[in-house]
Amino acid sequence: MKDQSTDKKREEQIDTELVAKAQQGDVAAFDELVERYYGKIYGLTYNMTSNREDAEDLVQEIFLKAFAALPRFRGKSSFYTWIYRIAINKTINYRKKRNSKRALSLDQFDQEIKTDDLYHALTTKGSPLRNLSLTELQKKLNEALNSLSEKHRAVVVLHDMQGIPHETIAKMVGASVGTVRSRLFYARQQMQNELTEFIK
Amino acid sequence: MSKDTKYSDLESTDPADLLLQQLLFLKRYERPDPERMSRNKKGIMREVREVKAKQITLGERIELHLPWLFSEPRYGIALLFIAFGLLQFVGVNVRRPRKIKAKTSAEELFSPTSTNLALSSELTTPFLQTNIFKLSQEEPSFSFFPTTSATEFPFVKKELREED
Numbered sequence: 001m002k003d004q005s006t007d008k009k010r011e012e013q014i015d016t017e018l019v020a021k022a023q024q025g026d027v028a029a030f031d032e033l034v035e036r037y038y039g040k041i042y043g044l045t046y047n048m049t050s051n052r053e054d055a056e057d058l059v060q061e062i063f064l065k066a067f068a069a070l071p072r073f074r075g076k077s078s079f080y081t082w083i084y085r086i087a088i089n090k091t092i093n094y095r096k097k098r099n100s101k102r103a104l105s106l107d108q109f110d111q112e113i114k115t116d117d118l119y120h121a122l123t124t125k126g127s128p129l130r131n132l133s134l135t136e137l138q139k140k141l142n143e144a145l146n147s148l149s150e151k152h153r154a155v156v157v158l159h160d161m162q163g164i165p166h167e168t169i170a171k172m173v174g175a176s177v178g179t180v181r182s183r184l185f186y187a188r189q190q191m192q193n194e195l196t197e198f199i200k
Numbered sequence: 201m202s203k204d205t206k207y208s209d210l211e212s213t214d215p216a217d218l219l220l221q222q223l224l225f226l227k228r229y230e231r232p233d234p235e236r237m238s239r240n241k242k243g244i245m246r247e248v249r250e251v252k253a254k255q256i257t258l259g260e261r262i263e264l265h266l267p268w269l270f271s272e273p274r275y276g277i278a279l280l281f282i283a284f285g286l287l288q289f290v291g292v293n294v295r296r297p298r299k300i301k302a303k304t305s306a307e308e309l310f311s312p313t314s315t316n317l318a319l320s321s322e323l324t325t326p327f328l329q330t331n332i333f334k335l336s337q338e339e340p341s342f343s344f345f346p347t348t349s350a351t352e353f354p355f356v357k358k359e360l361r362e363e364d
Contacts (some may be wrong), residue, residue: 016361030245031245034245034248040245042232059240063244107233122223137226138230141227160224161224191220192216
């Protein structure tokens with residue numbers, strides 16, 4: 001626990017230094033920030049849109065927006081929270097403007113999944129998922145996610161997929177912790193209804 | 201999902217809820233194509249460098265657009281007029297004194313202020329009454345008060361007696 005806290009502080013310190021350099025016009029420092037956050041931001045946009053082409057376009061827009069807004073970043077929150085806030089707002093606006101029922105365009109599952117104990121547990125005899133292929137499972141999950149509203153989906157992606165705590169999500173989405181918990185509860189209920197043939 | 205989180209960390213008392221969380225947890229194995237990811241990162245940095253190259257200072261911008269003012273004199277003069285107008289507006293606003301807060305209620309308007317009290321006390325002093333009376337005696341046309349009788353001014357009476 002203490003190690004995690006120390007790691008987090010060290011990461012924030014690195015971010016602060018990189019941000020300061022980037023604010024002074026150091027493009028290489030911004031490149032480093034892109035390198036550090038690309039995966040997380042891509043994960044958010046991909047799971048929000050279920051479309052990898054849209055996700056790539058969005059990530060590009062998000063980083064360009066962050067670069068343009070960087071001189072105005074005063075460090076009141078961490079860079080991590082700040083860029084996530086930009087990403088969430090951009091993605092929600094993007095989905096509102098475009099048809100949210102676009103065709104799915106999904107990334108492949110890594111073969112590493114087959115070595116995961118959880119995967120084994122879920123696909124063994126007796127599990128409702130035993131006869132389901134990975135592709136089918138992926139499609140069903142993304143369809144269930146697509147049935148949620150933007151705000152509910154954002155909370156599910158941030159908490160259940162990216163493992164971000166409620167308090168941090170509250171800062172990112174600009175809502176209270178109670179609202180975040182309530183959205184998560186409602187979203188899970190709705191997803192369970194969508195996946196009723198496997199889950200209930 | 202962050203690297204530190206394990207599926208054993210998932211907490212839920214409801215089996216259906218737990219199963220859903222486990223399924224969502226598996227989505228972390230969806231990985232973007234490394235080549236596409238690398239290409240996209242390069243694309244981002246190329247755009248960033250282009251934006252950076254386009255960013256010029258205010259001085260550079262003025263220097264860049266200064267010839268335009270001379271090549272298009274009409275617009276240049278119009279621009280100067282606008283600039284002078286704005287400066288004038290700013291100057292007037294700076295010089296203008298602050299407005300005194302207007303008295304709004306009748307109570308405030310007719311309240312006995314210290315000045316009013318001082319004036320009323322002066323008019324009732326024996327000294328002033330004497331002077332007014334003397335003036336009315338010297339100038340017959342003076343009719344500030346409806347009466348000219350010294351008997352109506354108790355203080356005047358006393359002073360006149362003393363003079364007599």
